[in-house]
Amino acid sequence: MSDLLTVENLTVSYHTKTREVTALLDVSLSLAPGEVFGIVGESGCGKSTFSSVIGHLLGPAGQVESGLVEVAGHNVLALSGKTLRAYRSNDIAYVFQDPMSVLDPTKTLGKQYRRLLGSSDWKQKAIDALNHVGLGDHQRVLSSFPHQLSGGMAQRVVIAMALMRMPKLLIADEPTAALDASIRSGVMELLTKWCSEIGAAMLIISHDIPIISRFCDRIGVMYAGRFVEIGPAAEFITSPLHPYPIALLASEPGHEGEDGVLQSLEGAPPLSISRDRACAFADRCAHRDDVCTSDFPAPVKVGSSTVSCCRIDAIHAEATR
Numbered sequence: 001m002s003d004l005l006t007v008e009n010l011t012v013s014y015h016t017k018t019r020e021v022t023a024l025l026d027v028s029l030s031l032a033p034g035e036v037f038g039i040v041g042e043s044g045c046g047k048s049t050f051s052s053v054i055g056h057l058l059g060p061a062g063q064v065e066s067g068l069v070e071v072a073g074h075n076v077l078a079l080s081g082k083t084l085r086a087y088r089s090n091d092i093a094y095v096f097q098d099p100m101s102v103l104d105p106t107k108t109l110g111k112q113y114r115r116l117l118g119s120s121d122w123k124q125k126a127i128d129a130l131n132h133v134g135l136g137d138h139q140r141v142l143s144s145f146p147h148q149l150s151g152g153m154a155q156r157v158v159i160a161m162a163l164m165r166m167p168k169l170l171i172a173d174e175p176t177a178a179l180d181a182s183i184r185s186g187v188m189e190l191l192t193k194w195c196s197e198i199g200a201a202m203l204i205i206s207h208d209i210p211i212i213s214r215f216c217d218r219i220g221v222m223y224a225g226r227f228v229e230i231g232p233a234a235e236f237i238t239s240p241l242h243p244y245p246i247a248l249l250a251s252e253p254g255h256e257g258e259d260g261v262l263q264s265l266e267g268a269p270p271l272s273i274s275r276d277r278a279c280a281f282a283d284r285c286a287h288r289d290d291v292c293t294s295d296f297p298a299p300v301k302v303g304s305s306t307v308s309c310c311r312i313d314a315i316h317a318e319a320t321r
């Protein structure tokens with residue numbers, strides 16, 4: 001089966017009055033139809049930039065320097081005007097961290113669903129969609145203004161708006177980050193269940209590695225504008241390969257050592273991504289060697305994963321000795 005999403009050699013930078021930054025550097029990724037792919041990594045690594053380019057949503061400061069983005073046969077970066085609007089309403093949908101950024105605060109949700117659906121049977125469609133996301137009290141939801149709902153309910157309303165259009169690809173950028181920890185898993189479950197029912201692929205960005213590893217088929221770890229590891233979620237959560245996700249996971253609650261202390265990952269991702277021939281993670285990496293500051297780590301296959309680390313064989317040979 002051909003890929004639903006193909007991103008090839010994508011490089012994106014931002015140009016503002018005060019600075020120029022590279023946000024993505026030579027990034028490639030393919031997603032199969034219906035696949036659930038999770039992106040993890042600390043803030044500033046390029047995750048939101050990657051998800052924005054797919055909807056051709058980079059603001060005026062963003063510039064695609066090179067690369068290809070193809071979704072369901074559309075050459076996305078070449079779309080404009082009518083064809084871009086048709087692509088955004090038929091092929092893709094977004095769910096963002098803050099549901100209030102999508103909802104109109106001055107209109108009831110009933111009015112917003114009616115405007116979105118247009119047709120005379122909008123109410124039945126809205127009720128079906130609300131049932132799908134577990135909001136059975138339709139009358140109350142449809143007559144409410146956005147601020148009258150809890151954050152979790154508002155996010156469910158937005159998910160219903162996104163998925164009732166039956167997109168081929170749903171892009172969810174930290175959809176549970178603003179929600180109470182107790183309801184995150186439920187929201188993830190309804191997202192993945194509904195996507196699977198309509199055959200939509202999902203690209204989901206999250207800081208919550210344990211949760212997304214449970215719901216995704218594959219995970220990609222971004223660091224300084226590149227994927228440093230891409231592999232099956234089940235293997236990733238138990239045995240990540242690249243030193244960055246190894247350190248990220250070791251700093252997660254539940255991974256305390258025998259002394260009960262959690263290993264923290266010192267430092268932060270670089271504010272500006274260098275295009276020098278070096279590994280961007282080198283200055284935070286416990287396995288750093290000369291090669292890390294003289295070579296770009298090319299992606300290599302390790303089992304069913306792809307890892308960008310020049311020292312991957314040496315590190316894992318040390319670990320198994």
Ligand SMILES: Nc1ncnc2c1ncn2[C@@H]1O[C@H](COP(=O)(O)OP(=O)(O)O)[C@@H](O)[C@H]1O
Nearest residue numbers: 014021023042043044045046047048049061271
């Ligand atoms: N609109 C913008 N203007 C200027 N720089 C931006 C803009 N959006 C993102 N950036 C920069 O691009 C880099 C990647 O950001 P982003 O894609 O938001 O990362 P993440 O989602 O992983 O936190 C960061 O250095 C960020 O400061």
Ligand SMILES: [Mg+2]
Nearest residue numbers: 044047048049
């Ligand atoms: Mg982001």
